[in-house]
Structure formats: C-alpha cells, structure tokens
Amino acid sequence: MKKWKRSARLVDMTQQLLREPHRLIPLSDFAERYQAAKSSISEDLAIVHEVFQQEGSGFVETVSGAAGGVRYIPRAGWERSRETALRLCRELENPSRILPGGYLFLSDLLGDVSLVREIGLIWASFFHDREVDAVVTVETKGIPLAYATASYLGVPVVIIRRDSRITEGSVVTINTVSGSSKRLGSLSLSRRSLQEGARVLVIDDFMKAGGTVRGMIDLMSEFRAEVVGVGVMAETLTEERLVEESASLATVTDIDVKQNRIAVQLGSLFR
Amino acid sequence: MKKWKRSARLVDMTQQLLREPHRLIPLSDFAERYQAAKSSISEDLAIVHEVFQQEGSGFVETVSGAAGGVRYIPRAGWERSRETALRLCRELENPSRILPGGYLFLSDLLGDVSLVREIGLIWASFFHDREVDAVVTVETKGIPLAYATASYLGVPVVIIRRDSRITEGSVVTINTVSGSSKRLGSLSLSRRSLQEGARVLVIDDFMKAGGTVRGMIDLMSEFRAEVVGVGVMAETLTEERLVEESASLATVTDIDVKQNRIAVQLGSLFR
Known part of the structure; x- marks a missing residue:
C-alpha cells in the first residue's frame, strides 16, 4: 500500500464520488485506500464539497454514525439549469424540426449525450427530496x-414497452388512448421489473395532452407503485390535460406550419 | 475573478474533464478560469493524468499547437474490464432469468445504471482507435x-426504430429476417439522423444468430456509413452466424430449461 499525496487523493476522491452519485462510501474506505488519517480525509472532502457547491454540480453529504460515510449528491444550480433549458428552447425553435402533421423532430436532441446528461442532472436535482426508488419511462425516446x-x-431505470415482448416474461398490460390524436395503444411492463410500493419518477421526452404519461401513471398503480414526480423535456400548450402535476423544461406554445415557425418558452419548472 | 488554490483547482479540473470525455479544453481556458500560470495548470494536469492512469479510468491527453488543449480520454484497464465482464457473467448465470422459449430476462441488468456505465466504458476503450462518429443501436434494450x-x-447516439414513426420524418427502411427464429421484421432510421460517410459503432444487448445486427449493418450501408465496430453485451453460441466481426462481453454457452441452468463464459473480447 503506497501513501497518497493530498493532490492525488483529491483527484481520486473527486473521481470516485462523481462516478457513483448517492452511493455511501465509508470514511474508513478512504482512510484505508489512501493510508491517511480520517481527519485528513475529512479536510479533503471539505475541499471537494466546497468546489462542487461553488460550481453548481452538487455537494458531498456526510452521514455520521457506525453505518456512516460520505456520498455525492448531484444538484444543479438554478443558473446552470436555466442555461440548459434555454439552450433546449433555442434548439426546439429551429423550424427545420417541423414534420408533416405538426410533429417535431427531436431524435437529434435525444442523441446529444451532453444535453441529455445536463437534463438528467436537472431532474435529479428537482426531484431530489422525493426518495425515488426507480425512474420509469416508456420506449423509445424517453x-x-x-x-x-x-x-x-443512483437508482435503476424501468422501461415500459409499447407492446409486450417475449423477452419480458410475465407482463402487466394496460390499454391507452392518446389524448391528442385519440389513437389506441397499449403499455406493458414485466411483473418483475418493479417492486410493490416503489416510489417512481416518471420521465418522458414530449407531452401533448398527456395520454401516454397518464397511461404510465395508471400502469404504476397496477404495481401499487407511487408516482412521486413527472418530468417531461418539452410539452405543448393544450386545453385538455390528462396529467395534473408535471414539470417541463420547455413549453412549445405554437407550431405554425404555414409560417414555418415554432414558438418556445421556458417550461413550468421555471415559472 | 478569485484566485483558486491548487487543491480546489485539482477537484474542479477533474470534474470538468470527467464531465465531457473527448472534449478539447484549451489550456488558456483553465489559466483564465483559475487565474494561474499555464505552467501551474500543466503541473495540475500531470497529477490528474497520473491518478486517472493508475486507477484505470483513462488519461489526460495534451494536444499541442494553436488549436491545442487537453482532453480526457476514458480507457478502462484490462483488470477493471474483466471484473465488470465477470460480474455480468455471474448475473447472467442466474437461472431465474430463463423465460419460456429459452429466452433470457435481461431488463434488470440494462436498468442497472452502474453496470451499464461500466460496460459503456469498456466499449469506448476497446473501440477507442476507430475514430467513431456516432454510436448506433436498435430500440429498446440496446x-x-x-x-x-x-x-x-463524446459522440451522439443514433437509434434505429423497429417500425417507422411519424415523429422521425423521412426514413429509410429495410426488411430483416431473424437468423434464429426466421421471423420477419423491419428497421427504420430517419434520413437526417446520420451524415453520409459517418463512421459508426454498432452496439446491442444480445445477439443470437445476428439477424438484427446484420440488419443494422445493411441499413448503415444505405446511409453510406461505415461500421467500424460491433459490440454486444452477450451472445449465444450458434452455428450460423450472420455477423463476422463482433465483440462480446459474455457468451451464453448453454440454456438448459429442464435442468434450470445457464452456462456463461467470458465473451470474445477476453479470448
């Protein structure tokens, strides 16, 4: 076991904490790994904590007691979240996104790993106090x-399928009606994907009237899971809303196919 | 502009580099941000580099010249990769995964964010020298x-759909035949998702005879994209293989439904 210099320890600790958000690391693990006194480790952690806070990426939480330790809690600052949402709005305003039928092309945004990562950080921050056990979405773009x-x-992802697949084993299926186009559909989830009583956060890319999200909420009740939050990347303004409480990063207020113009404003999270 | 202490700089640099792998950050950005001489910054970066290398998470690459800077290149060490693959093998051997028809339940593994992250690191490391422009997969589990x-x-994701959706705009569709079950299917990708001549890495969760992967490769040729690598999490042993060159993390050598037993060994990447 070699002894680590403080500078190397700081880099390594930062990397370890960032790699697994919310995972509790016992102080003794650090002390042993670096062959250093717990007091030195605590000083190091205070530095990491301060930088994280200052840079709006979260903080280092200390849990005391025998089962204690430290963990990284991601938390986007307001400014950073707003910047990401504004970047998203600008992207959504690009008229080349307009597809026949007034749909919007979004696949490129959802393939942008850095944008997606920042949006994930926003949701994790906004719903941080809901004691989420799992994040639930529906295939594909969410x-x-x-x-x-x-x-x-630091929780698992559960993916609801639009049709039941043989590779999912025994599933629970519900039928859905799209609120905007009145199309019929179904949502399926394998029985073993979710524990009874789980607290779930529902995430999706785009919401119009909210038929799909409503379906996901209904499916969750079949699993006796509790929906503790709903976050959608973008939503449209609509009169008939099938979902009461949801947060969005961007609101598409108008898609004018003739004028080739999309109007977007910051979503409900920022209002 | 406040002056940063070296300890705080190290934490912040580590965080910035890890956040966006492969993104080139000009040294002058760091020098300005921290109000420090470039020589000090270089010393800091050397420390970060050394720790990353030592811990098997990659290295910090310095690009010299006017358009130069530094960037984080993730690279999993052999030991760390092998450990992840062995963990995967153990998980796959769990007989409760056996579904009717000899299929395997995998959704829980693909919902495990920490396992998925480590697998992503392995693929990024293994295919690091292929100059990948985009990672391509097919919905849903991949x-x-x-x-x-x-x-x-540090490249975008492109998702091939099993059926063409109105939200994808103009698409290219090809028909596929599953090599194992001889079922017909189709794969679609929106025209604007991929640039002509792009170098793509194909990633999927599970491969039997390879009909789906073969379909993806064929679809890529419609886009004049070049497939520079194929990585699958797990594969089965099969006589008729429709894909020549693919790398796997785990090979399922036998699924014995009667004995309720799954035999798994390390995949082709480790042979």
Missing part, C-alpha cells in the same frame, strides 16, 4: 433522459 | 448501453 436522471439519482 | 458508450466517446 430512455436516454430516464437513464441520465437515474444515473444522477 | 439504448442504455449505446448511450453509456457514446457518453464516454
């Missing part, structure tokens, strides 16, 4: 966002 | 793996 969010919350 | 890989490579 998956990257759900994954990024779960990563920052 | 998405978390593709996302994690792309995140470490």
